[in-house]
Structure formats: structure tokens, C-alpha cells
Amino acid sequence: MLDLYHAEPAANSLKVLLAIKEKGVPFTSHFVNLHEFQQHEPWFVKINPNGQVPALVHDGKVITESTVINEYLDEAFEGPLLRPVDPYGRARMRIWTKFVDEYFTPALSFIAWHHMIRNITDKLTPEELEAKIARIPLKEQQDKWRTSARQGYTREQLEEWGRQVRVSIQRMEKELAETPWLAGAAFSLADVSSFAITAGMPRVSPNLVNAKDTPHLMDWHGRMSARPGVQAALAMPNPVRETMEAGRSKMASILS
Numbered sequence: 001m002l003d004l005y006h007a008e009p010a011a012n013s014l015k016v017l018l019a020i021k022e023k024g025v026p027f028t029s030h031f032v033n034l035h036e037f038q039q040h041e042p043w044f045v046k047i048n049p050n051g052q053v054p055a056l057v058h059d060g061k062v063i064t065e066s067t068v069i070n071e072y073l074d075e076a077f078e079g080p081l082l083r084p085v086d087p088y089g090r091a092r093m094r095i096w097t098k099f100v101d102e103y104f105t106p107a108l109s110f111i112a113w114h115h116m117i118r119n120i121t122d123k124l125t126p127e128e129l130e131a132k133i134a135r136i137p138l139k140e141q142q143d144k145w146r147t148s149a150r151q152g153y154t155r156e157q158l159e160e161w162g163r164q165v166r167v168s169i170q171r172m173e174k175e176l177a178e179t180p181w182l183a184g185a186a187f188s189l190a191d192v193s194s195f196a197i198t199a200g201m202p203r204v205s206p207n208l209v210n211a212k213d214t215p216h217l218m219d220w221h222g223r224m225s226a227r228p229g230v231q232a233a234l235a236m237p238n239p240v241r242e243t244m245e246a247g248r249s250k251m252a253s254i255l256s
């Protein structure tokens, strides 16, 4: 029995959907609607005490943290190998997944929240919003919801995160100019992690990711997008697409 609790195919949820579809492992999908704060409901916090998606439940055992879930999926199930076999290749893969988790994703995430969260929270009264925030298990996430919903982040903060996103894109471009996939000769979880947050960038941030400035990244993006596993992950239902799109256009200004 394999159950995956995830949100729309974006960011950390997309990361795990990509791996599970590439691997071809059958699973039961449970959509957790972040726009309705379902991730903070008691039934879900019992599964992941952090109140965040994705979460995998395998024969009753819970695995959280998207990068750990992906390594677990690759280790525990049959199917194409998603990690290089040699120790150096595997280390290179982990350097990428760590970089994506610790540097690239946080920078992009703060920018996204600043532009998108009010599309979710504006329908609530201040009292309703505080009641929702009070249920969030992590103090850091409480602060992120509250700041994004109210005054937002400062121009200096947004510009610094924008700089970090540009550094991340340049790092990908440099690597992909040297090797076809991010961890070397073969597709791996390094590509999965990186694609999960750059999937929409050629469309949303064409000033940053385009054929002239980042030709190798664009070529990689085309090869990634052509993979059946990637297409299957991106085709997962997305009931919140409209709200997301409304925020995405606003993000483009800081990411150029």
C-alpha cells in the first residue's frame, strides 16, 4: 500500500510526483488543498506533524521531506534507477538536491508567497486568518503566512531573493553546458529536484530563462518536458490552477 499526500503539481509536490511517475510505481493519490489550509487540519498533522506536503505512507510507515521521499522511492521500489550508481555521481546528485532545498527553493518560495498568498487569504477576515495561522505547527511557517498575507516582504528582501534565484539559474546553466544532466551522463534525482522548481520558468520568467541567455538550461528543459514520466506528473489534477496563475504574472517583475 502506497499513499501519497500532495498538492498541485508544483514545487515539493511536483518533485515527488516526478519521481514516482518516472519510477512507474502505482500509488493512491490524496490531494491536499493548500488553498483551503487542509495541510494544517488535525487529520493531516497526524500524518506530518510539520503540516506540510508531500508525505508518503508506505504500508503504514510515514516518510516526509520531498528529497528523502524520492531517495526512499528509488531504494524501495523496482523501476528505472533514479540515482547514479557510482559514489561520485551519487555525491554530485546530492550536492544538487541539497542546493535546491537549501538555497534555490527558499529564495523562490519567499518571492512566490509574497505574490501569491494574498490570493488565498484575502477572502478571510483578519480573525479567520489568525484562527487558521494558530493551527500551523511550525513557528517559521506561521511567520511566513502572516507576513505574506499582511504587509508582505520588503523590496530589499525580494531583491536579495531575486539575486539568489539568478545565481541558481546561472549555476544550472554552467553545469548543463558541461554535462547533459545535472549529475553527469544520466538523468537522476538532481534533474527531478531542479525541474520541480524551474518547470514554469521559461513561461513565467522569460527574461531570466530563455534560449539566448540560458541555452543549455532550455535544451535540458525541453528534454525533461518530453519525458513521459514528467508529462504524467505535470498532468496530475490541479484544482487551484487559476489562483496560482493570478500570482505568477506578478512574480515575473522581480525575476527579470
Ligand SMILES: N[C@@H](CCC(=O)N[C@@H](CS)C(=O)NCC(=O)O)C(=O)O
Residues within 6 Å of the ligand: 007, 010, 011, 012, 013, 034, 039, 051, 052, 053, 054, 064, 065, 066, 067, 141
Ligand atoms: N522540506 C519540506 C518542505 C515542504 C513544503 O514546504 N511544502 C509546502 C508546499 S511546496 C507546503 O506544504 N506549504 C504549505 C504550508 O507550509 O502551510 C519538503 O521538502 O518536503
